Amino acid sequence: MHIVDGALAPEVVIGGAVLAVGGLAMGLKSLPTEKIPAAGVLSAAFFVASLIHVPIGPSSVHLILGGLAGLVLGWAAFPALFVGLLLQAVFFGFGGLTVLGVNTVNIALPAVLVWYLCRHGLQSQRPGVAAAWGALGGGLAIALTTACVGLALALSGDQFLPAARLVFLAHIPVMIIEALISGAAVLLAHRVKPELFATLATRP
């Protein structure tokens, strides 16, 4: 869900950039130097995973995995997702330049919120419970991202409201798919390498 340049009101663009800078500062503060390589490799993993297309009905969607990024990276999800969006904008032409701040906030803020809400659930000894929290986080992140996109558009003008509402409704199946995929990913990581959720996601 990349908003393009020119669609948003200047106040929204500037507000998004300010919030993004704040989030980036928090995220970089939570990353001690020795963890930057790991954060970079995981950021690359999320970049590659976001290119995976999953069938849904007659069409297919690409994954966003903001919730999973939040659960694995904590506040570091902000710089990690920013880097991904920057590379997509510069090399693939997705999104734009002035909206980079808004687009970062739209994806990374829900990721951090999901981390605060679901990280305790992920520590459960029972794989099923951890997976359920992972699924909740995965679905919630998409719902919040869609709501943020809608909010950015609604703040820019009433004429965008019908489109924003339609976007939210159209993303309900995506929320379900992302919830299922995040839940399954958490289930596997819980069995194979539970440290995945404790290595990088620490308090800033």
Add this chain to the structure above:
Amino acid sequence: MSHALGGHALGPEPRPEPFAHRRPAPLGRLDPRARLLAVTAFAGVVVCLKSPWVLALALLLAGLAAALARLPVGPTLKRMLAMDGFVVLMLLMLPFTTPGTPMFELWGLPASQEGLLAALRIGLIANAVVLALLALAGAMEATTLGHALGRLGAPSRLVHLLLFTIRYIDVLGQENRRLRTAMKARAFRPRNSLHTWRSYGYLVGMMLVRALERAERIVGAMKCRGFTGRLYCLDRLSWQTTDSAFLLLALALLAALVGLDMPGGPLSDWVGHAHPV
């Protein structure tokens, strides 16, 4: 798709790189910092322009930059057209949701002139900025982008994170392909089923697990070689007179665009200021 990110793939055969080519294009000889500053100024100015005529001129300028960067025409057009589905939807709905003078009706819904112009304006801005971005920044190697951002004052941790991400996108892309091949060998065919979605979840989970394990090995190996948390940039960026000249020319052209767009300017007629966006 990660091959578009730079010329340091680890794969056995180097694949063609449509955007990070090494042929010296006229724009490619400029200092990357000058190109980044120019495209940032371009984006900042273009989103503020009102008149569609001036925006068309801006798109033309971006096209000129693309020609000077020798971007391949086909892939570039494809990238510009590949807008998000929801953006296309939003632009298509704008004429019908913006109040104003009705121009035509579609299934009984009036489309307003103001909405049509707003949609046209957004489309022109979005494409002009994306084209300029691909021409000025997308044609450089990804690591050069990181170095240039670092030299321009981006926080060093962010630059390090960017450089590590760039370095491992190709590696994890190969990890992804290996896992997909393994799935295919076990007769996995994507469908609309719980099994498919669970399998994709396991794929993502496994990629993250392998990424973390690889990161542990990387940090160990780097520490063995004396890594203290700082990557030293071995680039040879040097700011030349031509870079200053290019930047001045770019700023002059942007100033000209702003001048043409001013109320009362030659190209700011009825169309420019009629809509509320």
